[in-house]
Amino acid sequence: MALPSPIRLVIFDMDDVLLHYDVEARQSAIAAMAGLTVDEVARLIWDSGIEDASDAGRLSADAYLAACSQALGIPFGRADWFRTRALAMTLDPEAVALAQAVKDKAALALLTNNGFIMGEHFDALVPELRAVFGSAMHVAAEFGTKKPDPAIYARLAARYGVAPAEAAMIDDKPVNIEGARAAGLTGHSFRSAGELRSFLDALSLI
Incomplete structure (x- = not known):
């Protein structure tokens, strides 16, 4: 029997994993x-x-803001979105510290269901995460x-030169973990930093 592949890439969701998101x-x-x-x-x-549509890349940042403005009936620009x-x-310092600890054993990536506008604002919104994930x-x-969609996990793993079996996904939504597992990744459904620590420890990632 073949041994399981070692985990070379650990992918963290952002909202409700590394930070609390109050929609x-x-x-x-x-x-x-x-x-x-x-x-x-x-x-x-x-x-x-x-x-x-924004999350899936079907709207540019400008098109997303224009769609929001039209739907709301008011101007809604980047400053409004940011605020x-x-x-x-609200960052979760314990979860962020665990991500930092993983860097000694594996590569890190962050994958969040967000649109291009979030990508524009990572540095201003979450500089602490930029310091960890680069x-x-x-x-x-x-x-x-x-x-x-299983394709997104496979595409991200390929970008970092690892096979899906060499990657792990940490996400708060069970359906997202199901998608990751369907793509061949190891998955952890996040509920607490304590459970995450146990998961990472079991895989010798911390």
Whole structure:
């Protein structure tokens, strides 16, 4: 029987893994700008498919902002996006420290279901993550699809020159872990930093 491949690449999700993401706070801030209810903002931007299209790379940053402006009925530019996104993000120092610890044993990458506009703002929004991941911070839009499509994990692994079996994905959404496993990756469904530590330790990654 062949031994399992050693893990050479560990991929971290961002929202609700390395940081807490309060989407309701973001929607509330946008609602206050537009004179709408939170439910209306969720329907106009999220349920309408604008966020999904952005995440999957079907909208450029400018096209995404234009679509939001049209849907909300107000100008919605980069500064507005940045302010409402930033207030919804709180880093998890313990999870970030675990990512830092993995660097001694394997390559790191970050993969988040976000559009090109997030890629523009990583340095300003999460400089602490840039310090850990360097240039290996990716939005799904770069790959023309989004999690849980198995293709996105295979494409990311190929970019770093590893086979899917040599990569591990850490994500808070079980469906995204199912997609990663379908692509041949090892997956960990994130619930706490303590459980993540045990997972990484079991794979001799910390």
